Amino acid sequence: MTTVSNPLLIGEGLPPFNDIKSDHIVPAIEQLLTELDAELSHLEAHFQPTWKGLVVPLNHIEERLRWSWGIIGHLMGVKNSPELRTAYETVQPQLVQFANKLSQSKALYEGFTKIRYSQEWDSFESAQKRIIESAIKDAELSGVALEGEKKERFNQIQLELAELSTKFSNNVLDSTKAFQLRLTTPEEIDGLPASLLSLSAQTARSEGDEDATPENGPWVITLDYPSYVPFLKFSNREDLREKVYRAFISRAGSGEFDNNPLITKILTLKREVAHILGYSNYAQVSLAKKMADSVESVEKLLEELRVVSYSAAQQELKELKEFAKIDNLNPWDVSYWAEKQRETKFNFTEEELRPYFSLNQVLEGLFGLAKRIFGIIITPADGNAPVWHEDVRYFQVANENNEVIAHFYLDAYSRPSEKRGGAWMDDCLGRAKFEQNGKIITRLPVAYLTCNQTPPIDDKPSLMTFGEVETLFHEFGHGLQHMLTVIDYSGASGINNVEWDAVELPSQFMENWCLEKNTLFGMAKHYETGETLPYHYYEKLLASKNYMSGSAMLRQLHFSFLDLELHSRYQPDGKETPHQVRDRIAQTTTVMIPLSEDQFLCGFGHIFAGGYSAGYYSYKWAEVLSADAFSAFEEVGLEDENSIAKVGRRFRDTVLALGGSLSPMEVFKQFRGRQPNTQPLLRHSGLLMV
Template identity: 50%
Template sequence: MTTTTTTTAAVAGAADLSSNPLASWQLGKSAEQSSAPDLPRWNSITPEHVRPAIDAAVAEVTREIDAIEAALLENPNPPSDWKSLMDPLERLSEKLSRPWGVVSHLKGVKDSEALREAYDACQPSVVGASLRVGQSRPVYDALVALQGDADAWSALTPAQRRAVECEVRDAKLAGVALDGAEKERYNEIAKELSALSTEFSNNVLDATKAFSELIVDKAGVEGLPASALEMAAQTAKTKGGREDASAADGPWMFTLDAPSYMAVRSHAKNRDLREKVYRAYLARASEFMGDGDNAPLIEKILSLRKEKAKLLGYDTFADVSMAKKMATLDRAEALLEDIRAKARPAAERELEEIRAFAKEQGAPEADTGLMQWDVGYWSERLREAKYELKEEDLRPYFQLPAVIDGMFDLASKLFGVVVEPADGEVEVWHPDVRFFRLSDGATGKPRAYFYLDPYTRPAEKRGGAWMDDVVGRSAAMASPGSDVRLPTAHMVCNGTPPVGDKPSLMTHGEVTTLFHEFGHALQHMLTTESCGPVAGINQVDWDAVELPSQFMENWCYDKKVLRSIGRHHETNEPLPDDLYEKLVASKNFGSGTRYLRQAHFAMTDLELHARYLPGSPGGVFAAEAKIAEKTTIMPAIAEDRFLCGFSHIFAGGYSAGYYSYLWAEVLSADAFGAFEDAGLDDETAVVETGGKFASTVLALGGGVAPLEVFKAFRGREPSVDALLRHNGLVSAAA
């Protein structure tokens, strides 16, 4: 519930809001009425702008929901048409979600102490206002009445009916049926969980930033590729203040940021460095790292989620999570067990092969037994030996500008769109950020816009990669004279930055990550649904939302695509056939280990949210260790506190839902199988199949249930066969 203090503060600051770039961001300006869409003035927004703008938005939302409720209660026959009931609710929700989305995004990509303070100060009132809207009983009753009015219901489009059904379900999950002390307690839990999630994320970012290891002896960096040394020398300059640092002579600074961590883990001959970095990475935000221990937060989060589930009438939080997903708990766990059982024998063989290879190479550690920080190093050496392919052999061919161009060409061929740079037309939050316009290939009319933030910035940007919406496609939010507001997305990666006069030279894994996030963005941007609540990624079941992203990853092994995106940064020569063949041959190297690892994460997640009792002896780490008996081969080190950095389930949207990656991978592999069936060398068939994918998976968004969307594309329900075949696990299971 919004407090009087918040409302007063908002009114007091109203006179200053016209010059506040966050507050003055106008709703509904048509992207088709100017050369650029109406988007946030990212670079102009400072932490000082946050609280006045958000307080004003909270106050406005509170006033409007009060007015909507009053009108509904006064009317004995509540409105039963879409425009009178649902459109006002959509406009209301955006008055808070749009500015708060900007603040949340800036916190992820441009974090600072001042921004954290502003965010933390506003978070309780934002959560309170969201609960106020989500728990509106008059609105809920009007929606239920609409469902019960046969004539009014039949007048809605299928997408509108699904939107109402989702709103009713979400209201129940938001506690609309609770009263009195139960409702008050539910709201307290929601606010506390939101704050704990933020604290968890902050601790992970701070722990990642806090660690660094400076190496001054050239022998200490032996084995590391030139690209890693260039990056480490640059870090020594920017973070360590060593202006004399050079790639050739050092000093070199290594961090827990993904490109640095992975380079050390895979290539450093210096075993002590590998061990130190590995131990620090697994101990992030734990008791072993000093301040910011996330272990107590995890127990509190799980306890509150369990209590929340009980208030809603569910046995476990996993049941609450599954209420909005394709799968049931039983079906999700059955899939995980199926994959675990097929992956484990393969993973065991892979580890034995690595051990034998290390011994054959005379590795001193082979005599005492390989440790976890050795496996990544010797695995990479084995892969190089088996396939005569080094990761660094590929990097010169994957320069970011060429990869982007090739990715856009693929989208043009498959989905009939044209992507063009629109840099300079709008503000961005960092000089490295690019801005693009996506247009219809036939008409040339704009369909969407998106930002791309490609490089790691460990001092201010959280790790990982993600896509989110800035605004969605919507008829209700269109400005006068326009039929629809066009969607805008942002894609964020943490790839290798340019070093010196060289462009960003990417690993193949970074290329795959970029394609993955572009897949998410395409589903948001290429929707043809104008019903805002179910357009694009809105109301796509969480365990289906990874379908288009993982589908796009498959093209990173297609020969035509790789020759398009793979051009040497100095000679512009396309990726040679021999390197392509080696890359494809090595695709399934370590598949058993990868899938067993994913099964471990997903099974642990479900165990913690379905059966674990907070406060149990040994805590969550004992529960994880029990799962590990089935899902890991090497025993964990003493300071393994991976859960303390598992932001996906404790600070993201994947709680009791990490299995979604594997569930959606079944869908995506099967979807790509349609292109294989049509013939990847048959240009006409590929284009035709791409058009069908665009008109179903990408176009329908959340307006149709995901299973029905998949069936509309594939003509049948999904099968796990393609996933197992693509990853070489069929023979492994035999």
């Protein structure tokens, strides 16, 4: 390998995070795009319409770009800084222009079409066929057929949308960061658990109160989830809960970080994109590459779930009001009284369980489960890869024969000053086979797993809530699909080329195991005494599993219907604002109408700064698949280790292994032997009486 002075131009292997600086970004991307532009022009003029003559060299161009730009995108999510943003925003327009040129290349499009109808087609594996068909579809959705002014306008919009998406995300991060509630008296912290007092004293120290302690304060509450969520649940001060709640729902809703104008602009531009491409709305563009075939079929599934969950949520709210003895419950009171009701009903608090879920023990249980059902062995490999923060871990994944098949990074803790909220999996390196110096090389997959859970505080390890445990299992499920793939073509390995509404299947499937007895007792051990979680807690967790599940499902359906409405029927130049659309949708999808000043949409990064535009329904769509998949294990009996392992291998060899080489429905049918149905999801949610 030749020595490269700019670490972002190495183009292969693990990213050298220790060496990468913000000022490497602009020269690296400018040089890379110049080189790739020349390569693309050469390819357009000289390719042969065959797999080896077109797909392989094009893949080389795409891989080099993905390697460098992927690192920068990753750092924007986990190590955001003003310098990084400036560099990112400087090169983003050039990157979008190159991406447009690549995806709108008529020569390459015609080449792919020729391959599709060539004699070579019959000899292809299914993965190769899917890659070709996908390339043709992508080109069409990227405006390959456009000419003249239409093409210019389309490309201008793509550029604007990329910039707006980045700005939206930064505004949410900045407005989240801008709010702090500093508490100094015992009255102000009444009801707060020890874990939150420790976290907020630690936050206070990082903000300059060097002598802050969990016992004496001061304590700083932020809008970051590990701080915000428990504060609303446990604070006995209704006035302070209201203050924090109102701050949260108004994030990025006004002032210098206002996302309102961006929302209107994004929706207007996406609608225009759809019209330019010949579709009547953006939802149709989005669904052109998903399992669901139309807005109507998505809404039919959502409505099936809504009817059941709406009446359940109404009943849940009625019972909550009766419990709290309050007729007009305010939104900042719901978490508080729900926690009190849950404690009364099931006789335990979420906080009591934290000591049993230290991160290391949870990982041990998770890795034990992966070995039991998928036959893989996961071991720490810290020190074998450069990391972007000292808390980041690195792990190795091996198969039954102890052959290394993958690696992953784990960035578990919340860092509100530089890391965006939420949790996600991203690919660092994808599995692929290619020729190098006359040899066939297999590149093994490497995943990024990112969470935002409670960090270690003082001398205590990261003690997780059960919800944080479920989030870790969820992201690990995405990671498994990326890491256990057996497909050697990068265009269809792992999560590549998997329809978006099926991509949540493995992640949501893994969440089901958190309450499976062997898995739970394998990981729930007290961090100080080593004592296993007492059995009565397991029974309580099981009993409380579906507490407020109607409300939880309805909440997801509310977001899904809203997203679809904004991207299909909403007219940006019509009489309604996006917030009024939300209020209208809320009439049938919420049992507590949002406050008039609720600016939820301004923080809805999934659809305005992520890939979920007209695709948020995917969580529910895939949850139907994942619940049905988990029921295959229930049917053979969760206590029967041999049968579990057998079904686990089948899941591994289909859902986790086949990536985008077949349609998700085909993969699901290979695993389950039939099409999916909604019954297991309703049963698991306690919304269907068996």
